Amino acid sequence: MTAMIDLKNVSYRYPVSDDSVLKNISFSIEKGKFTAIIGNNGSGKTTLCNTIRGFVPHFYKGELDGEVIIDQTKITDYQLGQLGEKVGYVFQNPFIQVSGVKDNVFEEVAYGLENLGIPVEEIKVRVEEVLKLVKIEYLRDKNPFELSGGQRQRVALASIIVMDPEILVIDEPTSQLDPIGTQQIFEIIRLMKERGKTIVLVEHKMDLIAEYADDLLVMHKGELVMQGPVREVFADPEFEKYQIQYPHVTEIALQLQQSGIPLTFLPIRDEELADALNRTEVAAHD
């Protein structure tokens, strides 16, 4: 098992803040895993993402303690550019992830590849493929600043995926998307995982996390309070005290349990509810 992302006792404080925003965080993510970072707002998720891609402390300054190791190399031994090629980062706010120098979506998505000096023919092929994957071919000629919120969010994701980085750090990529669009993005992330990418996703939509992610990191007030396989974390009674949304089916199952209905196990996906209630047999008797 090779660790792709390894944090050891990482603490961080922004230059102007009085308190640490990340407190003594340690975890290790294996190559090819899909890990979701969850936690309430202000708990430090975005800051943690920025640490993994080296923007903390290269860009934001402030004090960083501990070690951040990406693919066996300490982050301090990378040039920021090198790290940028390895770790693709999709911003939480899609409205700011526009280069501002390109006047249509096709060129916007091609921009990063141009900067890497990739041959024009290859760029065209790769951009076409990604536009199709992310379902934004119809926007190719539009000005990136004249898109709806959800359209911008798809363009932001496309312009990172096209770079084909080994690690994808994606901060709330579906916040502006309609429900079907959200599901499509999770399918794309699954595809990236199948291609061997290591994925770190910040997301509030627990139903989808339960369906797609391997592991969870739970942040609470700057601390990493829980970590482990998705199912184990949701099933741990400790989870409740952080006031984070459960998958909807889990929330319902827990309430039923409190009302005295026995569960054979704690469901985290909609289709598990019948089994958990032992309903399959009941139905057979009807």
Place this chain on the structure above:
Amino acid sequence: MTELHLTNVSFSYPDGTKALENLTLSVTSGERVAIVGQNGAGKTTAVKLMNGLLKPTEGSVLVGDWDTKNHTTAQVSRKVGYVFQNPDDQIFHNDVESEVRFGPKNMGFEPERVNELTDWAMKLCGISEFAEENPYNLPYSVRKFVTIASVLAMDSDIIILDEPTAGQDKIGLQVLGNLLQVLEEKQKSVITITHDMEFVTDYFTRIIVMANRQLVADDNAQKVFYNTEVLEKSMLKPPAVAQMAKLLDFSPGILSKQQLIEAILAQHSL
């Protein structure tokens, strides 16, 4: 008391994109309405027409007895407050309190009323503790509450929230739910665009669905979320509860967690 009437409204952007076709709808004063639907359907465009940021290419938008065509955006926005989808399009002060205070001050309210409204709005949005902070150092979700507070503080009759649920956690959603309740008590009309179907079923009865530049439904949650044709057209999914109810073979109609729990408990006590 201000009513809103859109009659056969169409709109095209300068680059030629036709964003809205023949939209007709009314919102009576004090009403609470959700707008949902596909990305790019024209939701943001529709609400920008309501507060005069955009003027219709065809048709008319009436705010009370004003036709928005004959009034400036500044005038209309005194009656219709709009919270932008992107908070960064709206924020321009270096601390939260100044940002919230700007609106009511600019409206020319008495200093005392300005203070009251500023405090009330910050409290209602749960951001009082950040009063001195630079909005740009706050998480996205909190910045969104800063922009909501700045609009609420202007005390307009009609308030439009463009995707306030985006990126909110459980606590943020509760703050929003409470805020809707308080605004209803103050008889404000509130129009909310959102992609969160659980939030819609929890807090709204009237739902407007948009797809492909048009209105495809204007109805209650029961009708909308059990209408497969409407759902497919507008890239919607019913709330998770409806999905679970279906998997458990309950007859259609269940939408809230409480309804589902009661239905399961009823079966168990048989």
